Amino acid sequence: MKKLYSFVLVNIFISSIIAIRYFWVPGASFSWDGGLFSLFAVLGHFFSIYLLLFILCIPLICIKRVLSNSCLAIIFSLLQIVLYIDTIVFQQYRFHINESVLSMVFSGQVVDFSTITYVLVFILILVSFGIEYLIIYLLDKKFNQRNVRSKTLVISTLFLLSCFFISHLVHMVAFYYGYSSIMIVKEYIPLYRPFTSKKIMGFFDKSGQHKTFLEKDNLHATIHYPKNELLVNPSNKTTPNIMFIVLDSWRFDTFSQQISPNTYNFVQQNNGIIFNNHYSTGNATRTGIFGLFYGIPSTYWDAFLRNRIPSLFITTLQKENYNIGIFTSAKVTAPEFDRTAFLTIKNLRISSRDGKASSRDKQLTEDWLNWYKTRDQSKPSFSFLFYDAPHAYDFPNNFDIKFQPVGELNYMTLSNDTDPEPIFNRYKQSVYYDDFLLQKVYDELKQSGSLDNTLIIITGDHSQEMNDNKLGFWGHNGNYTDAQTKVPFIIVGAKDLQHMSDNINKFTSHEDVVPTIMRHYLHVENDISDYSTGYDLFSPILDRDWLLMSNYSSYAVRTKDNIYFVNRLGISHYYDSHNNQVDETPNYKTIQMAMDNMRYFFQTKK
Numbered sequence: 001m002k003k004l005y006s007f008v009l010v011n012i013f014i015s016s017i018i019a020i021r022y023f024w025v026p027g028a029s030f031s032w033d034g035g036l037f038s039l040f041a042v043l044g045h046f047f048s049i050y051l052l053l054f055i056l057c058i059p060l061i062c063i064k065r066v067l068s069n070s071c072l073a074i075i076f077s078l079l080q081i082v083l084y085i086d087t088i089v090f091q092q093y094r095f096h097i098n099e100s101v102l103s104m105v106f107s108g109q110v111v112d113f114s115t116i117t118y119v120l121v122f123i124l125i126l127v128s129f130g131i132e133y134l135i136i137y138l139l140d141k142k143f144n145q146r147n148v149r150s151k152t153l154v155i156s157t158l159f160l161l162s163c164f165f166i167s168h169l170v171h172m173v174a175f176y177y178g179y180s181s182i183m184i185v186k187e188y189i190p191l192y193r194p195f196t197s198k199k200i201m202g203f204f205d206k207s208g209q210h211k212t213f214l215e216k217d218n219l220h221a222t223i224h225y226p227k228n229e230l231l232v233n234p235s236n237k238t239t240p241n242i243m244f245i246v247l248d249s250w251r252f253d254t255f256s257q258q259i260s261p262n263t264y265n266f267v268q269q270n271n272g273i274i275f276n277n278h279y280s281t282g283n284a285t286r287t288g289i290f291g292l293f294y295g296i297p298s299t300y301w302d303a304f305l306r307n308r309i310p311s312l313f314i315t316t317l318q319k320e321n322y323n324i325g326i327f328t329s330a331k332v333t334a335p336e337f338d339r340t341a342f343l344t345i346k347n348l349r350i351s352s353r354d355g356k357a358s359s360r361d362k363q364l365t366e367d368w369l370n371w372y373k374t375r376d377q378s379k380p381s382f383s384f385l386f387y388d389a390p391h392a393y394d395f396p397n398n399f400d401i402k403f404q405p406v407g408e409l410n411y412m413t414l415s416n417d418t419d420p421e422p423i424f425n426r427y428k429q430s431v432y433y434d435d436f437l438l439q440k441v442y443d444e445l446k447q448s449g450s451l452d453n454t455l456i457i458i459t460g461d462h463s464q465e466m467n468d469n470k471l472g473f474w475g476h477n478g479n480y481t482d483a484q485t486k487v488p489f490i491i492v493g494a495k496d497l498q499h500m501s502d503n504i505n506k507f508t509s510h511e512d513v514v515p516t517i518m519r520h521y522l523h524v525e526n527d528i529s530d531y532s533t534g535y536d537l538f539s540p541i542l543d544r545d546w547l548l549m550s551n552y553s554s555y556a557v558r559t560k561d562n563i564y565f566v567n568r569l570g571i572s573h574y575y576d577s578h579n580n581q582v583d584e585t586p587n588y589k590t591i592q593m594a595m596d597n598m599r600y601f602f603q604t605k606k
């Protein structure tokens with residue numbers, strides 16, 4: 001047993017040495033504290049992984065020594081080889097090996113291996129096996145001697161155990177305070193999931209000082225965003241008011257004269273452009289809003305949060321001296337938009353007062369009205385109104401019920417056999433209520449005379465499934481079908497929008513909002529590729545046949561007919577558009593293009 005444990009400890013240190021390659025990628029920069037934390041994190045992380053492997057390998061010590069040693073050498077040499085190859089993948093893509101990467105590589109559609117590559121891999125396997133077998137052979141000789149002391153094993157174990165606990169505790173504190181030089185280490189280490197707990201930290205931080213960031217400058221970012229410094233409005237052209245109206249969990253089929261009549265009529269009366277095939281960048285709030293404000297895939301969320309990188313759209317508005325009003329029903333701290341998109345906004349309104357979603361939505365509307373009426377009218381304004389009632393299926397008790405029968409929502413009793421009509425009616429009623437509140441917004445825009453000079457984006461952060469696909473999915477964050485990702489998307493005002501008409505039936509995405517506004521309304525002269533992977537909606541979209549979406553732990557490449565889904569473990573599945581598994585081979589060239597977008601802002605500009 002001691003021999004096996006010693007063998008495991010040696011391999012921990014070998015893996016830790018190989019892992020140094022993760023931190024040598026171009027653009028990586030670490031302060032002394034980040035570097036020290038990396039040491040503890042790597043050692044503690046591999047200790048936890050190899051401890052599990054030690055337990056699994058215990059039965060091997062019961063077989064013949066030569067066979068046991070050979071099996072252990074094979075297992076551990078393969079692990080070290082996989083780790084080394086993963087460092088190569090990470091240097092190329094800035095993410096780690098998963099089944100999707102392997103499928104793409106071995107499909108024959110993207111990569112062709114030369115003979116020399118196979119020879120080198122074979123040599124690597126032989127050398128690695130030889131080293132591992134030599135290590136276990138030497139340990140055999142050592143432990144065949146009598147009176148072998150365990151002092152070294154005890155000291156090594158205590159040291160590695162300390163590394164494990166110290167790294168997790170330090171990360172918990174760093175995450176709470178948004179300390180990027182510690183947080184960014186997570187993205188470099190494979191399978192690393194350090195501990196976080198707002199509840200524990202909140203117990204020690206009664207005053208909520210986690211909103212005060214310890215770092216003032218973002219010196220340790222590994223993200224190259226933008227690729228080049230933005231040239232913003234050099235001719236000092238006039239800029240319009242801009243407004244985002246977003247309903248949480250808004251289904252594409254509930255933008256209608258029956259369910260949202262005020263918005264529908266407002267759009268019709270003001271020649272709004274309605275997009276019929278628009279998708280969010282995810283099936284969850286953080287990913288949908290991220291794509292809307294950054295114009296890039298929401299797979300970057302974790303890296304941007306760890307690096308505390310604000311939205312270029314917001315910082316450009318600030319440079320152009322906009323009044324900025326952020327009005328959200330739910331808290332902007334969960335997800336952490338206060339530490340991403342809205343990081344640079346001082347005195348940020350965190351949320352409406354506590355209460356039901358419908359009452360918070362009412363307060364949101366009243367707060368915006370008060371702000372808008374008293375704003376500095378010598379400057380353009382940006383408004384973000386983020387409603388929550390559809391997400392909560394909520395409306396006031398005294399609000400007239402239009403859609404009947406209305407059922408109660410209880411996620412504990414939902415199943416594939418649940419009748420969706422009563423629940424869907426409750427959802428429709430919540431959309432109907434928010435639409436009722438929005439009439440006050442539309443009236444204010446008209447009465448103030450600012451409507452003609454206001455660009456309005458009306459959409460949802462993601463959609464909300466009512467078991468549409470008959471697979472037992474309810475709500476969101478479960479799959480990437482239309483029922484959870486297709487949202488209403490309407491643009492009203494501020495410019496002749498008819499140039500967009502060519503795109504109303506094309507694949508469009510939340511990624512397209514920022515580049516369209518930055519180019520045509522904020523007069524940013526850079527090429528769009530400097531700051532976005534989206535499309536300009538004023539130009540005909542001719543070559544888009546896939547979209548990249550994600551949520552908290554997975555991502556998907558969506559085409560018209562299929563969904564290529566990769567879960568948090570890196571295991572991929574291929575579905576039709578209704579989330580039924582299909583026995584077909586994906587187009588890996590499309591997957592490659594999606595992965596290129598996922599790594600695009602990790603690469604330095606060549």
